[in-house]
Amino acid sequence: MNQNLHIKTVAVHAGSRKDDAFGAINEPIYMTSNYRIPTDGTPVDWSGIHSNVYQRNRNVNQMVLQDKLCALTGAEDCAVFASGVAALAAVFTTTLNSGDHAIVSEVCYSATNLLFREYLPKKYGVEVTLLDTTDTEAVRAAVRPNTKLIHVETPGNPTTGISDLDAISQIAHDAGALLSVDATFAGPICIYPLKHGADLEIHSMTKYINGHGDSLGGCVLGRTELIDEIKELAMVNYGGILSPFNGWLIARGLCTVPLRMAQHSACALKVAEFLESCPAVRFVWYPGLKSHPQHERAVKYMNGQYSGMIAFDIKGDEKQHEVFLDRLNLVTHAVSLGDIESLIVYYDKNSDKLPHYPAIYHEGFFRFSIGLEDPDDVIADLKQAMEACGVL
Numbered sequence: 001m002n003q004n005l006h007i008k009t010v011a012v013h014a015g016s017r018k019d020d021a022f023g024a025i026n027e028p029i030y031m032t033s034n035y036r037i038p039t040d041g042t043p044v045d046w047s048g049i050h051s052n053v054y055q056r057n058r059n060v061n062q063m064v065l066q067d068k069l070c071a072l073t074g075a076e077d078c079a080v081f082a083s084g085v086a087a088l089a090a091v092f093t094t095t096l097n098s099g100d101h102a103i104v105s106e107v108c109y110s111a112t113n114l115l116f117r118e119y120l121p122k123k124y125g126v127e128v129t130l131l132d133t134t135d136t137e138a139v140r141a142a143v144r145p146n147t148k149l150i151h152v153e154t155p156g157n158p159t160t161g162i163s164d165l166d167a168i169s170q171i172a173h174d175a176g177a178l179l180s181v182d183a184t185f186a187g188p189i190c191i192y193p194l195k196h197g198a199d200l201e202i203h204s205m206t207k208y209i210n211g212h213g214d215s216l217g218g219c220v221l222g223r224t225e226l227i228d229e230i231k232e233l234a235m236v237n238y239g240g241i242l243s244p245f246n247g248w249l250i251a252r253g254l255c256t257v258p259l260r261m262a263q264h265s266a267c268a269l270k271v272a273e274f275l276e277s278c279p280a281v282r283f284v285w286y287p288g289l290k291s292h293p294q295h296e297r298a299v300k301y302m303n304g305q306y307s308g309m310i311a312f313d314i315k316g317d318e319k320q321h322e323v324f325l326d327r328l329n330l331v332t333h334a335v336s337l338g339d340i341e342s343l344i345v346y347y348d349k350n351s352d353k354l355p356h357y358p359a360i361y362h363e364g365f366f367r368f369s370i371g372l373e374d375p376d377d378v379i380a381d382l383k384q385a386m387e388a389c390g391v392l
């Protein structure tokens with residue numbers, strides 16, 4: 001594609017191959033498990049990733065989506081998977097061997113947490129240090145001679161902490177390790193980890209990239225040499241591939257990602273400002289607020305759009321928090337994020353997956369994914385639920 005096109009144009013057009021057979025303007029969905037194999041004696045690479053042989057090696061809707069993601073992020077190459085977790089597992093199992101050491105954000109997605117706390121050390125002998133990667137010096141101090149991967153979630157799910165990617169990529173590379181960044185919380189165009197030294201950028205496409213809450217997917221972006229390794233191991237031989245139909249849905253979602261991220265970000269800032277000014281609120285963390293502990297980093301690393309994710313708590317006890325959730329009308333209590341509609345989840349104080357930050361949360365807290373509704377309606381919904389549970 002023309003290098004000078006603007007991001008909104010790229011989002012609409014990149015990757016499209018059109019339909020030569022019938023002239024359809026929309027990309028067809030290639031629901032085919034097999035592709036015709038040449039019978040002219042050309043050697044066939046049965047486990048290869050560079051020709052269409054079988055849907056698990058390579059398929060057309062996957063390629064369209066990968067091209068679009070590369071065009072939007074500036075990545076050289078991309079691999080897509082059936083879920084965000086499949087993409088993460090692909091990265092961890094490709095980059096780590098038994099006896100290697102990994103440094104990982106302790107504030108991270110639950111599957112990442114379990115993989116590093118339980119499965120990778122116990123089943124595969126990987127050494128792991130989980131720590132707060134917003135603390136750059138802690139990362140530096142944790143490096144060992146066998147450190148092979150630093151995995152950072154920024155903004156972190158669920159507390160929105162921002163890590164210093166320039167500094168951490170320097171630490172990783174000085175140690176001969178790779179830096180992988182799960183940037184799901186920011187969406188694909190609010191932050192560009194690859195431009196700040198990350199070797200691999202990972203997204204759960206289930207969230208902002210697809211954006212419509214109707215399919216799962218994951219992607220890994222980076223240099224061709226690394227992406228090829230990931231595809232050869234994890235796509236062809238572990239098999240967690242993205243189906244053509246989900247690939248098509250996600251590519252369709254991606255066409256509007258610049259518009260959606262702008263709107264999510266604008267709405268979230270307004271809702272965060274309301275929460276900050278509301279006497280019923282115990283704390284609010286949103287990277288776009290000056291009061292966010294890493295706001296300066298957010299200004300540096302995010303493109304002036306701070307995505308749609310807020311962490312906050314309201315006063316009252318656990319019972320009142322349950323009433324608050326129950327009385328929300330517009331906002332749904334549901335586990336995903338990055339959808340067109342606003343979703344909220346409650347992390348109670350017994351949530352063993354999370355480090356406890358007494359400074360910010362008391363009983364528990366809410367993770368709030370701001371949708372594309374008018375922010376005034378979202379604010380009105382929050383207010384009436386706070387009144388109903390007696391904190392306002």
Ligand SMILES: *Cc1c(COP(=O)(O)O)cnc(C)c1O
Binds near residue numbers: 084109157182185218
């Ligand atoms: C949701 C999420 C994942 C997992 O993605 P799935 O598509 O649900 O497998 C990974 N990382 C982060 C930060 C997430 O929010």
